[in-house]
Amino acid sequence: MRAFAYERPTSLGDAITLLAEGGSDARLLAGGTDLIIRLRDGSIAPRTVVDLKRISELDGEIAEHDGGLAIGARTVMTAIAADPRIRRDYEALAEGAAVVGSVQIRNRATLAGNICNASPAADTAPALLVYGARVVVAGPSGSRTIPIDAFFVRSGATTLANGELVTSIELPRPSGRQGSVAVRRTRRRGHDLASVTLACAVGEDGVTRIAYGSLGPRPVLVWDETGVLADPSAPEAAKTQLLQTLFTGASPSPRSMRASPDYRLAMLRVLGLRAVGTAIERLAAGAAG
Amino acid sequence: MTASGEPSHVTASHRIDVTVNGRARSIDVAPHHTLLEVLRDDLGLTGTKECCLVGECGACTVLVDDVSVDSCLMFALEADGSSVTTVEGLATGGRLHRLQQAFLDTGAVQCGFCIPGQLIAAQALLADTPNPSRAEVEDGLAGNLCRCAGYEQIIEAVLAAASVTDRPGEPATTEMPARTPATGDRASTPDASVAPQ
Numbered sequence: 330m331r332a333f334a335y336e337r338p339t340s341l342g343d344a345i346t347l348l349a350e351g352g353s354d355a356r357l358l359a360g361g362t363d364l365i366i367r368l369r370d371g372s373i374a375p376r377t378v379v380d381l382k383r384i385s386e387l388d389g390e391i392a393e394h395d396g397g398l399a400i401g402a403r404t405v406m407t408a409i410a411a412d413p414r415i416r417r418d419y420e421a422l423a424e425g426a427a428v429v430g431s432v433q434i435r436n437r438a439t440l441a442g443n444i445c446n447a448s449p450a451a452d453t454a455p456a457l458l459v460y461g462a463r464v465v466v467a468g469p470s471g472s473r474t475i476p477i478d479a480f481f482v483r484s485g486a487t488t489l490a491n492g493e494l495v496t497s498i499e500l501p502r503p504s505g506r507q508g509s510v511a512v513r514r515t516r517r518r519g520h521d522l523a524s525v526t527l528a529c530a531v532g533e534d535g536v537t538r539i540a541y542g543s544l545g546p547r548p549v550l551v552w553d554e555t556g557v558l559a560d561p562s563a564p565e566a567a568k569t570q571l572l573q574t575l576f577t578g579a580s581p582s583p584r585s586m587r588a589s590p591d592y593r594l595a596m597l598r599v600l601g602l603r604a605v606g607t608a609i610e611r612l613a614a615g616a617a618g
Numbered sequence: 619m620t621a622s623g624e625p626s627h628v629t630a631s632h633r634i635d636v637t638v639n640g641r642a643r644s645i646d647v648a649p650h651h652t653l654l655e656v657l658r659d660d661l662g663l664t665g666t667k668e669c670c671l672v673g674e675c676g677a678c679t680v681l682v683d684d685v686s687v688d689s690c691l692m693f694a695l696e697a698d699g700s701s702v703t704t705v706e707g708l709a710t711g712g713r714l715h716r717l718q719q720a721f722l723d724t725g726a727v728q729c730g731f732c733i734p735g736q737l738i739a740a741q742a743l744l745a746d747t748p749n750p751s752r753a754e755v756e757d758g759l760a761g762n763l764c765r766c767a768g769y770e771q772i773i774e775a776v777l778a779a780a781s782v783t784d785r786p787g788e789p790a791t792t793e794m795p796a797r798t799p800a801t802g803d804r805a806s807t808p809d810a811s812v813a814p815q
Contacts, residue, residue, distance in 0.1 A: 335632065335649030335695055358693075365652065365691045366672050378649065380696065431761020432739065433688045434673050519760035520674065 349492030360437040396502035406435035421456035424511035450543035455528035458540035468493035483546035508612030524588035529604035544579040634698040639707030656694035665705040676762030679735035686742035705734035720779035728766035
């Protein structure tokens with residue numbers, strides 16, 4: 330690994346200055362589970378690494394905010410998967426966070442880092458998309474909020490501007506009751522990257538939101554407002570046909586080692602249908618309880 | 619300039635204070651040296667193994683403030699102010715830790731390379747879940763690969779260690795309860811592996 334200068338700012342302002350001055354030669358260190366791999370394999374070679382973990386304004390807390398939740402930039406996957414509020418109201422995010430890497434990875438990896446790494450296969454991204462999460466960022470010209478769907482560009486690329494960093498991720502209060510779930514397909518049980526990763530939320534208003542990843546350069550959000558997917562009595566053939574239409578934007582890479590495009594597309598339809606079924610069941614169970 | 623062609627200020631080392639296996643240490647570390655490298659090369663604690671270096675195998679697992687981490691994916695500087703436990707810190711008072719004893723008694727150690735990481739991951743699991751189910755052991759150790767494929771015995775060992783009650787002043791015991799052989803009832807691989815447990 331090439332040597333670099335290590336900076337450990339204690340204020341957000343200092344971090345932004347270091348990041349803005351360093352430009353592409355400065356990289357942020359949160360959990361490090363992606364960064365250190367890329368430093369070691371030489372795919373990045375920054376002159377400065379800015380460790381965010383001593384910045385007083387950034388925390389690892391999950392706070393109630395504006396009727397929803399705000400997840401601090403240093404919050405690790407283990408904390409998200411275990412949080413009772415997330416498990417209750419944003420179940421797909423808890424499930425997505427619970428399958429990132431291994432126990433050891435989840436103890437270090439942050440949600441903010443996961444979205445900034447912007448892997449198309451990130452297991453938290455589909456859940457954040459179906460819940461309409463907002464990314465709160467700070468930079469040289471102040472703070473702004475980016476809808477998660479406008480955040481991802483392609484693997485490793487986001488709409489963060491030079492000098493900007495993520496300070497928190499907000500989950501808005503659901504507009505009504507909903508049932509949600511995250512599912513994925515991997516080559517092996519346990520610790521693996523997803524060949525298909527998907528989240529689904531069915532609302533009591535009949536709107537179904539589905540987001541899927543690992544089928545193109547970035548995770549994709551689609552939705553159905555016809556009520557067909559959310560209807561427990563709608564025929565499976567109708568749902569399958571509708572899903573087929575919704576998934577036309579999927580473009581899995583033919584170069585991936587994990588699964589062929591045909592397999593991924595087939596599994597996308599299977600997992601999509603299953604996730605809709607589970608989300609409907611959870612919505613009904615929530616209504617009964 | 620250094621051998622790598624970097625200005626010397628870039629490679630300047632930083633002093634960190636860490637407690638390693640109960641002993642306070644003050645060490646000068648280079649920013650780009652991982653906790654794994656410092657444990658092995660600077661402190662001579664070679665029980666922690668270097669293997670995949672991408673966070674897949676778990677051979678480098680250590681506890682940092684009682685939380686299990688892959689030490690190959692953490693800079694030593696990030697451990698500044700922390701307490702680190704390696705496999706060398708498990709046995710106390712000349713007696714094996716109950717997990718180590720259980721691994722021996724169960725025949726869970728084949729080539730041995732993955733075992734330090736397995737032991738530390740198991741220690742973290744039992745600290746959170748003192749009486750884990752078999753499925754919880756499988757999930758808890760999913761980040762630790764064994765290329766001898768000795769998983770059955772490793773899982774058996776962790777379950778056996780969990781059933782041993784620590785007696786005061788006796789962190790280990792050689793008396794292991796008899797266990798029912800594995801019944802082969804391992805859950806089939808689910809397609810949607812994040813369904814509720």
